[in-house]
Amino acid sequence: MAKDPIRILVTGAAGNSFSLITLISYFLLIGQIGYALVPMIARGVMLGPDQPVILHMLDIEPAMEALNGVKMELIDAAFPLLKGVVATTDAVEACKDVDIAIMVGGFPRKEGMERKDVMSKNVSIYKAQASALEKHAAPNCKVLVVANPANTNALILKEFAPSIPEKNISCLTRLDHNRALGQISERLNVDVSYVKNVIIWGNHSSTQYPDVNHATVITGSGEKSVKELVADDQWLKTEFITTVQQRGAAIIKARKLSSALSAASAACDHIRDWVLGTPKGTWVSMGVYSDGSYGIPSGLIYSFPVTCEKGEWSIVKGLKIDEFSREKMDATANELIEEKSLAHSCVN
């Protein structure tokens, strides 16, 4: 019997939809994650080839025409799994009965803007959308925040939607996780699907800590430690970390646009694993509400290694943390504490 459709909200779905003037003022640094993401969802990349979906797309008024264009293209693509499209600038209509919400829309930092001004704009967006989700989404709606500052936007959403369980709110660090897998695969010249259990700790920012101390590669003679195979601790502690931390900037430099394809793909990976489960023996990185694990203060949305089963994530416990890692994990936590207090100072 055919499954019932799942309703998926994508905010910021018009992507790259600005007037020429806005475009110039953004200095061409805008990506278009929403535009890359919606066809992936409609094709079954996120929830599987037998799961029908109804897409809800929310954007702002100036992007409405472009959003209607995206809707026309979705219809023209004749995706068999796509059972409906809602394209709107009304947050209430957008959030109505959604089972999954992917929050890509946000206010980007423009040249000359203070951090506090950007934070303030995003706090007001996430406060308003939290309330629309809380009142109108399906009761067990899972939320993934992609827009930056992703961890802190997710935290604001959590705080202003108190009836949504904290377990249902997350932010995207899977792109960083996938970037770390990619770097190890390139370095060892092995298929990326044989590399597993890297970890991204902390903030989706340049203070994130990509950690391979527990990562392995599946080989013909069993699993081997990435550290042993790389056999170059200096590289792992320096270039590897900075390459992953600064990959977003490197993409902007090369493409003159931010990462969109890889970010959309990572959002699909994040939701797929969360809903359908992580493979046995494998963990992934997700920004989730800290329960105090690994000495990370509770009350932060922090990226941890997690496994998922039956639609629930759990932080992987008991990993040994060395002094080098401890310092990096605390530094990124401290940045999140500071972002949290900046965000709170912007709430009105």
Ligand code: NAX
């Ligand atoms: P774009 O600027 O192309 O798209 C943003 C979209 O959001 C636009 O269509 C805009 O009209 C819409 N929008 C603005 N305010 C809105 C609101 N209040 N409600 C609904 N929609 C609204 O950015 P894009 O490159 O698609 O990136 C989107 C966000 O993802 C940015 O904040 C970006 O920094 C962040 N990223 C996060 C990543 C992660 O791993 N967590 C990686 C990629 C990306 O940098």
